[in-house]
Amino acid sequence: MENAQARPAAERYAFLGPAGTFTEAALLQVAPGSVHQPMPDVVTALDAVRRGEADRAVVPIENSVEGGVSATLDALTSGDPLVVVGEVLVEISFVLVARPGTRLEDVRYVATHPHAWAQCRGTLARLVPGVQHLPATSTAAGAALLVEHDGVEELGFEAALVAAHSAAATGLEVLAEGVEDRIGAVTRFVVVARPGVVPPRTGADKTTLLVHLPHDDAGALLTMLEQFAARGVNLSRIESRPIGDALGRYAFSIDADGHLADERVAATLIGLHRVCPFVLFLGSYPRADMLPTTVAAGTSDDAFAAAHAWVAGLRAGLDEA
Numbered sequence: 211m212e213n214a215q216a217r218p219a220a221e222r223y224a225f226l227g228p229a230g231t232f233t234e235a236a237l238l239q240v241a242p243g244s245v246h247q248p249m250p251d252v253v254t255a256l257d258a259v260r261r262g263e264a265d266r267a268v269v270p271i272e273n274s275v276e277g278g279v280s281a282t283l284d285a286l287t288s289g290d291p292l293v294v295v296g297e298v299l300v301e302i303s304f305v306l307v308a309r310p311g312t313r314l315e316d317v318r319y320v321a322t323h324p325h326a327w328a329q330c331r332g333t334l335a336r337l338v339p340g341v342q343h344l345p346a347t348s349t350a351a352g353a354a355l356l357v358e359h360d361g362v363e364e365l366g367f368e369a370a371l372v373a374a375h376s377a378a379a380t381g382l383e384v385l386a387e388g389v390e391d392r393i394g395a396v397t398r399f400v401v402v403a404r405p406g407v408v409p410p411r412t413g414a415d416k417t418t419l420l421v422h423l424p425h426d427d428a429g430a431l432l433t434m435l436e437q438f439a440a441r442g443v444n445l446s447r448i449e450s451r452p453i454g455d456a457l458g459r460y461a462f463s464i465d466a467d468g469h470l471a472d473e474r475v476a477a478t479l480i481g482l483h484r485v486c487p488f489v490l491f492l493g494s495y496p497r498a499d500m501l502p503t504t505v506a507a508g509t510s511d512d513a514f515a516a517a518h519a520w521v522a523g524l525r526a527g528l529d530e531a
């Protein structure tokens with residue numbers, strides 16, 4: 211007889227594909243046994259989660275050399291709400307590949323993801339003077355086009371920049387290894403889900419937010435930042451993104467140390483909500499490096515509880531009649 215107790219279906223993960231991208235390497239770290247759903251871009255991957263066609267998505271958010279991935283920062287915050295439930299770090303190293311028989315000096319155009327090009331352009335310019343970039347939707351997508359097409363003439367590029375770990379699987383020939391300008395670069399990826407569950411506090415957590423400034427005058431940024439500083443909440447990333455409605459209007463995308471369950475983080479959110487016209491909570495989740503959050507004197511949960519109890523005691527004597 212069939213086992214009546216069906217095994218829970220494996221979770222479906224949308225990611226920036228095809229197979230062989232750095233994003234796939236990140237996904238293999240977090241959910242190797244999941245159903246992998248390769249997507250042509252970050253927006254499509256996140257929309258698959260919004261529509262319920264995927265349970266989660268893994269997307270790049272920040273690179274140690276190139277900075278924030280604008281497509282991800284913007285796609286996370288426009289459309290139906292999504293939250294970050296985890297992060298993963300991947301070391302980045304690139305190789306230049308081409309169809310067998312291609313020589314380095316034959317290369318005029320290189321197809322790859324713009325973030326990959328930005329991390330290798332100095333080295334490539336030295337290796338192949340005058341070389342130019344053709345944007346591809348991902349590193350692996352550029353290589354796949356080279357494999358699929360016989361005539362490089364119709365493609366318009368002779369080589370692709372791919373992840374070192376997936377070069378062999380492309381079947382293409384390696385023209386140059388370690389072509390990144392900075393050795394030891396790292397890209398941070400986030401695991402994204404529909405809102406509903408916040409992963410439990412671990413003591414080594416991050417909270418991601420999008421915040422609009424309180425007012426349009428001198429000190430507005432300081433007023434916003436004071437909400438964090440006053441509660442001892444450190445920021446590990448802050449960058450501005452255009453709001454899009456007028457020139458000069460910016461939102462701030464922020465990663466703060468700590469978890470929604472930490473009193474100092476909750477107090478910061480309360481402060482932001484009081485002074486800022488718009489605050490979007492994008493999730494609290496464990497840090498990939500598991501580095502415990504530093505808790506400054508007077509900002510522990512106990513310190514907040516004692517302060518609340520003190521004020522409650524004072525208020526007990528209030529005559530509000």
Ligand SMILES: O=C(O)C(=O)C[C@]1(C(=O)O)C=C[C@@H](O)C=C1
Nearest residue numbers: 231232233270323325348349397
């Ligand atoms: O094209 C890929 O392989 C990706 O996973 C995308 C991506 C990115 O968006 O930054 C990821 C890591 C590298 O920094 C280069 C490209």
